[in-house]
Amino acid sequence: xxxxxxxxxxxxxxxxxxxxxxxxxxxxxxxxxxxxxxxxxxxxxxxxxxxxxxxxxxxxxxxxxxxxxxxxxxxxxxxxxxxxxxxxxxxxxxxxxxxxxxxxxxxxxxxxxxxxxxxxxxxxxxxxxxxxxxxxxxxxxxxxxxxxxxxxxxxxxxxxxxxxxxxxxxxxxxxxxxxxxxxxxxxxxxxxxxxxxxxxxxxxx
Amino acid sequence: xxxxxxxxxxxxxxxxxxxxxxxxxxxxxxxxxxxxxxxxxxxxxxxxxxxxxxxxxxxxxxxxxxxxxxxxxxxxxxxxxxxxxxxxxxxxxxxxxxxxxxxxxxxxxxxxxxxxxxxxxxxxxxxxxxxxxxxxxxxxxxxxxxxxxxxxxxxxxxxxxxxxxxxxxxxxxxxxxxxxxxxxxxxxxxxxxxxxxxxxxxxxx
DNA sequence: TTGACAAGTAACCAATCGGTAACTTATAAT
DNA sequence: ATTATAAGTTACCGATTGGTTACTTGTCAA
Numbered sequence: 001x002x003x004x005x006x007x008x009x010x011x012x013x014x015x016x017x018x019x020x021x022x023x024x025x026x027x028x029x030x031x032x033x034x035x036x037x038x039x040x041x042x043x044x045x046x047x048x049x050x051x052x053x054x055x056x057x058x059x060x061x062x063x064x065x066x067x068x069x070x071x072x073x074x075x076x077x078x079x080x081x082x083x084x085x086x087x088x089x090x091x092x093x094x095x096x097x098x099x100x101x102x103x104x105x106x107x108x109x110x111x112x113x114x115x116x117x118x119x120x121x122x123x124x125x126x127x128x129x130x131x132x133x134x135x136x137x138x139x140x141x142x143x144x145x146x147x148x149x150x151x152x153x154x155x156x157x158x159x160x161x162x163x164x165x166x167x168x169x170x171x172x173x174x175x176x177x178x179x180x181x182x183x184x185x186x187x188x189x190x191x192x193x194x195x196x197x198x199x200x201x202x203x204x205x
Numbered sequence: 206x207x208x209x210x211x212x213x214x215x216x217x218x219x220x221x222x223x224x225x226x227x228x229x230x231x232x233x234x235x236x237x238x239x240x241x242x243x244x245x246x247x248x249x250x251x252x253x254x255x256x257x258x259x260x261x262x263x264x265x266x267x268x269x270x271x272x273x274x275x276x277x278x279x280x281x282x283x284x285x286x287x288x289x290x291x292x293x294x295x296x297x298x299x300x301x302x303x304x305x306x307x308x309x310x311x312x313x314x315x316x317x318x319x320x321x322x323x324x325x326x327x328x329x330x331x332x333x334x335x336x337x338x339x340x341x342x343x344x345x346x347x348x349x350x351x352x353x354x355x356x357x358x359x360x361x362x363x364x365x366x367x368x369x370x371x372x373x374x375x376x377x378x379x380x381x382x383x384x385x386x387x388x389x390x391x392x393x394x395x396x397x398x399x400x401x402x403x404x405x406x407x408x409x410x
Numbered sequence: 411t412t413g414a415c416a417a418g419t420a421a422c423c424a425a426t427c428g429g430t431a432a433c434t435t436a437t438a439a440t
Numbered sequence: 441a442t443t444a445t446a447a448g449t450t451a452c453c454g455a456t457t458g459g460t461t462a463c464t465t466g467t468c469a470a
Contacts, residue, residue, distance in 0.1 A: 231457065233457085243459085244459090247458095252459080
């Protein structure tokens with residue numbers, strides 16, 4: 001039965017970190033929501049920081065598994081040399097839609113993304129995770145992918161901005177949307193329009 | 206001399222709120238950075254909350270003045286009925302570039318944007334300000350502007366996503382960029398490409 | 411000269427923070 | 441039956457929180 005409580009602590013802590021931030025969430029808050037006292041939390045984790053560390057470790061593990069499942073190079077790496085090899089446009093589309101569903105509908109990933117958003121400016125480690133997972137990381141990734149379609153790094157970056165900028169904005173739209181079911185179709189329409197535009201302009205495919 | 210200290214308290218508090226969040230910043234932090242004790246802060250503001258309220262009020266005032274200076278309808282309003290009247294593409298371009306410079310280089314606006322980013326999930330008022338100023342607000346604004354170029358609301362929204370999504374992403378890119386001077390040209394290139402694409406596709410201008 | 415006032419200080423307040431110590435209780439293996 | 445052990449409790453710790461009180465100091469007007 002230890003695994004059950006230990007798991008519920010992680011989920012509850014992450015949900016609170018996503019809403020109130022790491023500093024804004026007390027051990028009493030986490031324990032209270034589980035019907036426990038805060039001392040019980042220290043039977044499972046040595047400190048508040050260790051709870052956060054375990055959350056980060058789990059996110060890294062989940063992302064590596066997902067990247068492997070979709071046959072895409074991992075995101076966290078600095079070198080994107082292998083990214084612009086053979087990634088057909090269909091695979092990019094499927095991967096992007098799945099990524100969006102993951103970061104919005106999956107409770108763990110959605111709360112983790114919100115937590116990163118709240119912690120990015122005062123914690124360098126969180127800033128790097130936010131960059132790699134949500135912001136500049138995927139942008140650089142797409143720029144590397146599009147590099148083989150274009151003649152210059154500048155145009156590849158513009159294509160990456162065209163492609164990922166709206167997707168990045170839709171994360172925020174999703175979070176504050178009253179009807180969240182309307183958001184994913186906006187992304188799919190955007191990707192379809194983008195693919196059509198690229199395929200008509202770069203006919204060397 | 207009261208105005209000087211009162212002003213420095215606001216600026217210092219906002220800079221700390223942007224880095225550590227509202228809850229993560231103590232009155233001691235603010236006072237210490239000014240070479241004062243926290244009791245001195247209460248000679249100028251009744252509470253920590255009043256400092257935040259004054260920052261919000263100042264931002265609203267600054268934005269109204271800027272919107273008026275650029276001849277654009279205000280952002281915070283719910284009704285965009287007047288938005289799609291006569292806003293030439295040149296004015297939109299100039300306004301957008303100025304907005305980006307404002308939210309990145311202007312210290313007050315830059316710190317305010319970061320503070321809103323950190324507070325958006327746990328404070329409904331901050332969530333609305335973030336939406337109106339940074340995320341869904343400008344998106345809806347651009348969708349209303351582009352509505353007169355298109356046949357449907359759906360296509361207007363797609364155009365707005367194409368236009369504002371990259372701009373929104375570049376805010377994040379700017380914050381973590383080592384060479385910040387390279388970011389604004391990315392936005393200007395994007396806008397030029399967008400304008401060229403729109404003018405070739407919608408030739409009823 | 412005096413007196414009002416703005417702006418600052420040191421010292422304190424109750425509440426809360428992350429974390430610890432001592433104790434209870436249920437379960438399960440020997 | 442006994443004994444570990446895991447999982448919980450209550451009560452406490454020093455530090456810090458937002459905020460208050462009493463006091464001092466400099467300036468400027470009557």
